[in-house]
Amino acid sequence: MDAFLSYGFLQRALLAGIFIAVACALLGVFLILRRDSMIGHGLAHISFAGVALGLFLNIIPLGIALAVAVLTALGIMKLKEKAGLYGDTAIAIFSSVGLAAGIVLATLARSYNVDLFGYLFGDILAIETSEVWLSVALAVIVVFIVILNYHRFMYMTFDREAAKVSGVKVGRLDVLLTVLTAVTVVLGMKVVGILLVSALVVIPAAAGLQLASNFKQAILLSSLIAVVSVLFGLFLAYSFDLPASGTIVILSFLLFGLFFLVKRVNKVR
Amino acid sequence: MDSSAADLKPLIDVRNISFNYGPIPVLKEVTFSINLGDFLAIIGPNGSGKTTLVKIILGLLKPSRGEVRILGQPVDEFFDWNRIGYVPQKATHVDPLFPASIKEVVAMEFHAVSSHAMRKQDKELSVARALKQVGMESFTSRRIGSLSGGQQQRVFIARAIVNKPHILFLDEPTTGVDTETQEHFYDMLDSLNKKEGITIVMITHDIGIVNKHVSQVACLNQRLVYHGAHEDFCRSKAFKEMLAGGHHLVSHRH
Numbered sequence A: 001m002d003a004f005l006s007y008g009f010l011q012r013a014l015l016a017g018i019f020i021a022v023a024c025a026l027l028g029v030f031l032i033l034r035r036d037s038m039i040g041h042g043l044a045h046i047s048f049a050g051v052a053l054g055l056f057l058n059i060i061p062l063g064i065a066l067a068v069a070v071l072t073a074l075g076i077m078k079l080k081e082k083a084g085l086y087g088d089t090a091i092a093i094f095s096s097v098g099l100a101a102g103i104v105l106a107t108l109a110r111s112y113n114v115d116l117f118g119y120l121f122g123d124i125l126a127i128e129t130s131e132v133w134l135s136v137a138l139a140v141i142v143v144f145i146v147i148l149n150y151h152r153f154m155y156m157t158f159d160r161e162a163a164k165v166s167g168v169k170v171g172r173l174d175v176l177l178t179v180l181t182a183v184t185v186v187l188g189m190k191v192v193g194i195l196l197v198s199a200l201v202v203i204p205a206a207a208g209l210q211l212a213s214n215f216k217q218a219i220l221l222s223s224l225i226a227v228v229s230v231l232f233g234l235f236l237a238y239s240f241d242l243p244a245s246g247t248i249v250i251l252s253f254l255l256f257g258l259f260f261l262v263k264r265v266n267k268v269r
Numbered sequence B: 001m002d003s004s005a006a007d008l009k010p011l012i013d014v015r016n017i018s019f020n021y022g023p024i025p026v027l028k029e030v031t032f033s034i035n036l037g038d039f040l041a042i043i044g045p046n047g048s049g050k051t052t053l054v055k056i057i058l059g060l061l062k063p064s065r066g067e068v069r070i071l072g073q074p075v076d077e078f079f080d081w082n083r084i085g086y087v088p089q090k091a092t093h094v095d096p097l098f099p100a101s102i103k104e105v106v107a108m109e110f111h112a113v114s115s116h117a118m119r120k121q122d123k124e125l126s127v128a129r130a131l132k133q134v135g136m137e138s139f140t141s142r143r144i145g146s147l148s149g150g151q152q153q154r155v156f157i158a159r160a161i162v163n164k165p166h167i168l169f170l171d172e173p174t175t176g177v178d179t180e181t182q183e184h185f186y187d188m189l190d191s192l193n194k195k196e197g198i199t200i201v202m203i204t205h206d207i208g209i210v211n212k213h214v215s216q217v218a219c220l221n222q223r224l225v226y227h228g229a230h231e232d233f234c235r236s237k238a239f240k241e242m243l244a245g246g247h248h249l250v251s252h253r254h
Helices: A002-006 A008-033 A039-057 A061-082 A087-108 A114-121 A129-148 A150-158 A160-165 A170-192 A197-211 A215-240 A244-268 B003-008 B050-057 B102-111 B120-133 B149-161 B179-194 B207-212 B237-244
Strands: B012-021 B024-034 B039-043 B065-070 B084-087 B167-171 B199-203 B216-221 B223-229
Touching: A008 A039, A008 A129, A008 A150, A008 A170, A008 A197, A008 A215, A039 A061, A039 A087, A039 A114, A039 A170, A039 A197, A061 A087, A061 A114, A061 A170, A129 A150, A129 A170, A150 A160, A150 A170, A150 B102, A160 A170, A160 B084, A160 B149, A170 A197, A170 A244, A197 A215, A197 A244, A215 A244, B012 B050, B024 B050, B024 B065, B024 B216, B039 B050, B039 B179, B039 B207, B050 B065, B050 B167, B050 B199, B084 B149, B102 B120, B102 B149, B120 B149, B149 B167, B149 B179, B179 B199, B179 B207, B216 B237, B223 B237
Parallel strands: B024 B223, B039 B199, B039 B216, B084 B167, B167 B199
Antiparallel strands: B012 B024, B012 B065, B216 B223
């Protein structure tokens, strides 16, 4: 643990990782309860296309990935509404096309190199100071907006019709949630990479939902599990020379397993 | 609300409403009013447009023709939704994994619009009062998914009345609830109507309830085939036609 006090790269990784993990966990609770868990997976693949496009055009890949992810997320929403597609079908379509486009663009850009692998597998330990502040700022904005609309998100997730009658602007909040998810997925890429970012969105939230006896507890527990996963994941990755992204995700899965077992034991009693 | 003014004007004015799902007509030229203090049952066979009509009144669906006015305002322009309480048809199909406590479910109604500036203490008192009115005051910390269907329905009614609405809409509120619980449930609605002065509009298949509790009946079969006092309904042509048609109506003795 002394390493966290001594090494700047670990401090940067921890700072960015914690803020991004909390944003992922907060959104993850709502996405799971809306049966939208797979959207993180789909948007991650789309973000791969955005990153590849950025590398191809030699423009900031993260910025392009953000724009592509947000636009696609809104497109998935419209497709569900207007074309009468099931949500998972729309996600599967865009996910596949995103991955395919990314592969083509990466080949054209001749960028199967360290840069691309960093986005695929995450390189939180190589995060630069400017990236830290950008990530923290975006994560704070995401968390702030979710907290501001927390009760309305909860109401429309629980009972959409009643929420609508009560004056909740469910259409606008759907768009907001979609955009926040896209932003958070792109942020999460930096921590655990495109291939594992959906795990960071889903697993801590799923773990928190095992034991929470009310919604507030679900939010707090999920965030805590996400923070613990990042903190100890980074520590273990540094100590044993393991990839940070995989270690963080495996640790969060172990915590999910533990909470699941505790829930089962409580039920049996 | 100025009660003397409200006595003169209908709370809800439904004018010439027609609605189609694609090419299929569901409602044809339905016109009626709901007045302060009514306990109105909307009945009719399956597919007669009852739920569609309620959704149109609440602004959840747009009619093909006609208009609805709530407290004199077109429903599109109405914004005072805390005067309206609503318990939807699928209220009993609660996700058992949803981690909301009873208290959180009832309090959802307060947070629907940000203009609801109430002190936290006042909100908690209102939630406690609403739960007491429905007999669920000792379940505050329980998860909604851990309750029975009848208990959940009471919680949803508590949520719908926590803002002291002037009018409460319920869509088949006793589906899946046992008979004894239904009786308690309708006694509670009776009390809300007669003692609290809440106007109630309820979709139901239960003729027994129509006979015992309601003051007004609206019978739908795409068109409005009857609207008036419940005492006259059972003698009406509309009632006889419904029974002759073999439509599903529940009847039980009191």
